[in-house]
Amino acid sequence: xxxEFYAMISRMKYIDRWALMRNTESExxxxxxxxxxxxxxxxxxxxxxxxxxxxxxxxxxxxxxxxDASEILTGDMPTPVKYYSxxxxxxxxxxxxxxTDRLLDMLPEDLRPSYAKALAPEDADLKRIVKAADKLSxxxxxxxxxxxxxxxxxxxxxxxxxxxxxxxxxPAEIFLAEFIDSYGLTLDxxx
Numbered sequence: 001x002x003x004e005f006y007a008m009i010s011r012m013k014y015i016d017r018w019a020l021m022r023n024t025e026s027e028x029x030x031x032x033x034x035x036x037x038x039x040x041x042x043x044x045x046x047x048x049x050x051x052x053x054x055x056x057x058x059x060x061x062x063x064x065x066x067x068d069a070s071e072i073l074t075g076d077m078p079t080p081v082k083y084y085s086x087x088x089x090x091x092x093x094x095x096x097x098x099x100t101d102r103l104l105d106m107l108p109e110d111l112r113p114s115y116a117k118a119l120a121p122e123d124a125d126l127k128r129i130v131k132a133a134d135k136l137s138x139x140x141x142x143x144x145x146x147x148x149x150x151x152x153x154x155x156x157x158x159x160x161x162x163x164x165x166x167x168x169x170x171p172a173e174i175f176l177a178e179f180i181d182s183y184g185l186t187l188d189x190x191x
Contacts, residue, residue, distance in 0.1 A: 005106035005115070011072050018141065020078045021156070024148040029076065032137055033065050039133035039175070040064035047129070047171040055125060059117075064130050066118045070099035079156075132172035135164045136180075143183045 012030035041064075044057035068076075074095055082092050100119050104112050121127055142157035164172055182190065 003106060003108055005103060005111075008072055008103060008106055009066075009069060012069070015071055015076055017076050018078075019076060020080070022150065022152045024145055024150045027141060029068055029071055033068060035137045035140070036067060036130065036133045037061045037064040039136050040130050042179075043129050043133055043136075043169070043171040043175060046174050050174055051170045053125075053171070055129060059121070059123075060126055060129050060133075062118050063121045063126055064133055066115075067130050067134060069103055069119055070096040073099040073102060128167060128169055129171070132164060132167050132169040135160055135167070136172060136175060139164065139180065140183050143180070147184055147186075 012033060013028050015029035017027045017029060017032055038061075040060040041057045044053075044055035044060045047053035047055045048057070071077075077092060081088065083089055097120075103119060104116055107115055121130070139157065139160045142153040142160060145153040146157065161176075164176065
């Protein structure tokens with residue numbers, strides 16, 4: 001039997017993000033997922049170390065690697081479209097759930113439960129951490145585009161920063177306070 005799951009996941013590299021925006025540097029879904037995994041892991045470490053939380057950094061990193069996997073089948077829906085109305089948001093959630101089920105069906109049955117936990121985690125704290133990491137990744141993209149002189153991302157920066165604050169995620173606030181400014185530095189300015 002030929003199982004297509006891993007080959008399909010590998011196609012993340014062909015899904016471009018920020019399709020409605022002029023980009024100085026393109027970003028694909030695989031790059032984004034890696035960055036979100038690094039950030040989710042960092043947020044868990046910050047939460048555990050600085051906030052007395054009990055977060056599983058490994059689970060968060062794995063969930064982050066797969067957090068947008070359904071977009072292999074659906075494409076990347078631009079945020080202004082995805083969140084335009086409650087009806088569209090709910091319809092898109094349904095489309096994502098169907099796509100996630102389709103991906104899981106590409107696995108042998110005995111592997112599905114393990115991947116279901118990664119593709120659709122149920123733990124609320126884990127989901128919030130991954131969401132915060134996802135938003136931080138978007139904010140970093142905005143910073144990098146601004147650094148390259150692209151004003152196209154100015155409004156996205158403002159709205160993304162507001163959405164991070166709205167999550168009320170203490171580790172994300174720590175990351176903003178201590179780490180985000182370094183993304184605006186050049187290579188020579190980084191120590």
